Amino acid sequence: MITRLKEIYSYRELLKTSIKKEIRGKYKGSFLGVLWSFINPLLMVLVYAIVFPFIMRSSMPHYLQFLITGIIPWTFFTTTLVQGVGTIKNNAGILKKVYFPREILPLSVSFSGLINFFISCIIIVIFCLFGGLGISWHLIFVPLVGFIQFLFTLGIVMALTAINAYIQDTEYIINFFINMLFYGTPILYPEAQIIDSGAPAFLIIIVKLNPFTHFMRIYRDVFLNHCIPSFSSIAYVAVVAVILVIIGYLIFRKLEKGFAEVL
Numbered sequence: 001m002i003t004r005l006k007e008i009y010s011y012r013e014l015l016k017t018s019i020k021k022e023i024r025g026k027y028k029g030s031f032l033g034v035l036w037s038f039i040n041p042l043l044m045v046l047v048y049a050i051v052f053p054f055i056m057r058s059s060m061p062h063y064l065q066f067l068i069t070g071i072i073p074w075t076f077f078t079t080t081l082v083q084g085v086g087t088i089k090n091n092a093g094i095l096k097k098v099y100f101p102r103e104i105l106p107l108s109v110s111f112s113g114l115i116n117f118f119i120s121c122i123i124i125v126i127f128c129l130f131g132g133l134g135i136s137w138h139l140i141f142v143p144l145v146g147f148i149q150f151l152f153t154l155g156i157v158m159a160l161t162a163i164n165a166y167i168q169d170t171e172y173i174i175n176f177f178i179n180m181l182f183y184g185t186p187i188l189y190p191e192a193q194i195i196d197s198g199a200p201a202f203l204i205i206i207v208k209l210n211p212f213t214h215f216m217r218i219y220r221d222v223f224l225n226h227c228i229p230s231f232s233s234i235a236y237v238a239v240v241a242v243i244l245v246i247i248g249y250l251i252f253r254k255l256e257k258g259f260a261e262v263l
Contacts, residue, residue: 001249008101018108022083023115041068041075041120048188060190062224065124065131069223070187070216072120076146077153077212078178080113084157085164085171088259095259102256103249106161110154117146124223136226145218145234148241152211155244162255166262185212211240 008015045068060066087105088095095102121142128135164170184207186194194207207213214233221229 004101004103004253008103008107011100011104014100015104015108015111018104019111019115022108022112038120038123041072041123044075045071062131062133065127065133065224066190066220067188068127069124069219070185072117072124073149073215073219074182074185074187074212075120076113076117076149078182079116080110080153081157081160081174081178082171083113084109084153085160085174087157088161088165089168092259102259103158103252106154106157106252110150110157113153114146114150117149118143121146128223133224134226135223138222138226138228141218141222141229145215145222145229145237148234148238149215151245152237152241155241155246155248158245158248158252162252162259165259166255181210181212185210186216187212191217211237 045064048067048071049064084106087109088102091105125135125139160170160174186207191207191213195204214230214237217233218229218237221227
């Protein structure tokens with residue numbers, strides 16, 4: 001693995017170019033371009049902000065800020081995952097003609113997602129400032145947690161993009177699981193709400209073990225509660241992220257040998 005990392009590093013210029021291509025190519029031809037990185041999560045927040053406080057009578061204070069600190073990290077994960085699952089299949093022509101470390105493809109998608117996420121964090125800061133919550137020095141934890149989420153997402157992307165080269169139904173199955181995970185993650189509702197709701201014990205356990213429950217807890221501590229995030233939550237998501245990267249890498253390396261034949 002160390003040898004492979006050195007090889008990827010030797011292709012760092014190609015990685016940089018690929019990241020730029022992912023960022024620019026995503027909105028190529030659109031009038032607003034990169035501004036869609038801001039507009040997409042804002043539109044999602046607008047829909048949920050209307051539905052939950054008014055139609056469902058949610059009276060949570062600062063609900064809009066609560067919502068946006070959940071939607072933007074979630075958008076980082078889902079956008080990167082959906083885009084990354086097809087990256088090997090979508091670059092079949094290049095893979096058959098040119099040699100380079102194949103890991104560069106999922107890496108470039110994941111890095112571009114991380115960059116877009118950090119840009120989108122400006123939206124959270126703006127909403128916190130104008131919503132009366134303000135900001136604090138605890139924002140220094142955002143790059144650390146963002147990088148952990150990047151590793152978490154990268155591990156899943158590496159595994160699934162390799163599998164998708166062989167089983168092309170993978171991306172459709174993933175969309176189903178993303179929708180299911182969305183409602184099993186405290187994005188639209190507080191974590192305590194499902195714990196205190198009398199839900200079945202197995203459902204509460206699933207929510208507590210869900211890494212995104214911990215990601216949401218960390219981001220909200222930093223942006224909304226202005227406190228040092230739970231060390232246990234950071235440790236938990238970090239360990240899960242490292243395990244996923246190792247598993248994703250091993251699956252990718254195992255399956256990449258047959259890319260040329262199946263694509």
